[in-house]
Structure formats: structure tokens, C-alpha cells
Amino acid sequence: MTTYLSGIQPSGRPHLGNYFGAIAEHIALQDRGGDCFFFIADYHALTTSRDPDKLRAATRDVAVTYLALGLDPERVSLFRQSDVKEVTEIAWLLSCIAGMGLLERAHSYKDKVAHGVRPSVGLFTYPVLMAADILAYDSDLVPVGKDQVQHVEITQDLAGSFNAAYGEVFRRPEALLAATEGLQKVPGLDGEKMSKTYGNDLWIFETGKPLKQAIGRIVTDSRPPDEPKDPEGLLLFRFLELFLPEAELAGWKDRVRRGGAGAPGYGHLKVALVDAIEGRFAPARARRAELESDPGEVERILARGAARARERAAATCSRALRACGLR
DSSP states (O other), rough: OOOOEEOOSSSSSBHHHHIIIIHHHHHTTTTTSEEEEEEEOHHTTTOOOOOOHHHHHHHHHHHHHHHHHTTTTTTEEEEEEOOHHHHEEEEEEHTTTOOOOHHHHHHHHHHHHHHHOOOOOHHHHHHHHHHHHHHHTTTEEEEGGGGGGGHHHHHHHEEEEEEHHHSSSOOOOEEEEEGGGGGGGOOOOOOSSSOOOTTOOOOTOOHHHHHHHHHHSOOOOOOOOOOOOOGGGGGHHHHHHHHHHHHEHHHHHHHHOSSSSTTHHHHHHHHHHHHHHHHHHHHHHHHHHHHHHHHHHHHHHHHHHHHHHHHHHHHHHHHHHHHHHOO
């Protein structure tokens, strides 16, 4: 049976980029008929978080988000990374065979330091802990975006080095890219990649006036509605493509392309986008409200997921400890 593994950092409210780039893909995997392990990467979050209360709240918010959007805890193990202590033990074993040069080539470290993140040892060894997360559950496939493929490649290198030294212990994982390439990079309100760091993100559950205000910030130009335009060059259509049915989307594109009297302006397109977002996430918003009113149930779900995850991770960790002479 195929094992899928992925994690998401609790770095703030999950946005549309998180949804289309990861969460929706993760939830869809539960219908493939494999073992799914999805963890909330609170250990990883410590590389940038210094507020315990915010970290706890953000961790819980990620869990509520997944559950509200349709993740079934009976078919998927959803858990906090820190509830599976074996991953830190495996990370130490991997760090003892990891080459400095391998970690120095990690793109994520360079990017985060470039954006002002303090260059700590934890940030530098981040890929080792991520490798431990992947290898602990004998993962076959790791759903990632293009910018995360290198982490899977580093994991492959570390597993290969450990196996070469101590025998076949870790299973080699492979990256699983999003089924639709265009969803791997959801645009932000300014046209760059959507990111909380850049302040150009849109919360998944935004609604009402705040949603209208956010959509109003999507960058447009000053051309009048009747001027013919290429919809492929308009940022608004990159959002509409995520939400509208194919026939409706084609209709909007045709009207914009032809221009003339009655052609929609950017305001019309933004209204259509607001309506589409409201409709798409209405059931999830209702489910989120239910979960928020019963925090005990969320904790019980995370505990059950952690118990299943620890059973798998403990077996892998024991195997690794015996292989290198610690048992």
C-alpha cells in the first residue's frame, strides 16, 4: 500500500496559495486508497516563531482548516509533528551522516536568510528534520510544490548515505508534484507568489466585506472596459481560473477579448470572483465554526493521528538504532 506524507507549517492563517498548492491536493489523496500521514510542522515553525501562544493557536488553526475543508480523520493520520518524538531521534542519526555541502546548497535556507530570517542552526539543519519526517513513516510519495522538490532530493541523498553505511534501513521516497502545474504557484494580490511574508495573501475563509476589500486590491491597469484585452495577460483571470466552471470562464474571456459595448470592466470581474469564492468555501466556513466551538474534538483527532503515526515511526526508529549499533 502506498504511503503519502506531507506537512504544513503553522505560520499563520492558511491562504489560497496553501489551499490550491497543498491542502486540496492532500485531501484528494485520501480517495486514492493508501496510507496518508499529514503533520503540522510545529518543530519547524520554531526556526522563526518566538511567540508560544501564537504558535499554539496557529497549529490548531491548521488542524481546523484541514478538517473543515474535508479531511477525514478516519482515513488520514493528522497530527502535530512534536507529538512524534521519534522524528527528532531519526534527525540526529541522519545529521551524523549529512555532509555540510549538501545542507549549504539548500535553497530554502538561502531564501529565508535573504528575507531577514535569523540564520540559526535549526534553520540550517531544517532539511535534516524534514528528511526525518519523510523517512520515519516509510513514505513512498511526498506531495510538494516545485520549490520543495529539493527537500525530497536531500532526503533521498541522506537515506542513501545512511543505507550505504548501515544497510537497507530507509525507504527511498519520491516527490509527487501537483496534478495541475498551474496550481503549484498561486498568484498573490500583486501578481507575485502568494505569501504571508509578502503580505499579498488571501485567507481561505475570508468572507463579506473583508473579502471584497481584499479582492479589490488585486492589481489591474487603467484600460477602459470597452478596450479589447488578452485575458491571458490579466492577473484577475489567474484567480478566476481557480474558481469558475470552464464554460463560465470561457464566456468571460470571450467578452473581454472582444471588448466593445457591454464588455465587463475589472469591477465586474472582481464581483464574479467574490461570488465564486463565497460559494466555494461556504460549507467549509460552516464546518469550521462547528469545530471552533468544540476544541476538545480537534485535540482528540490530533491525538488519534499521533498514536497511529508514532506506531509507524517507532518501528522505523528502532530499525535505524539497531542498524548503527545503538541497540
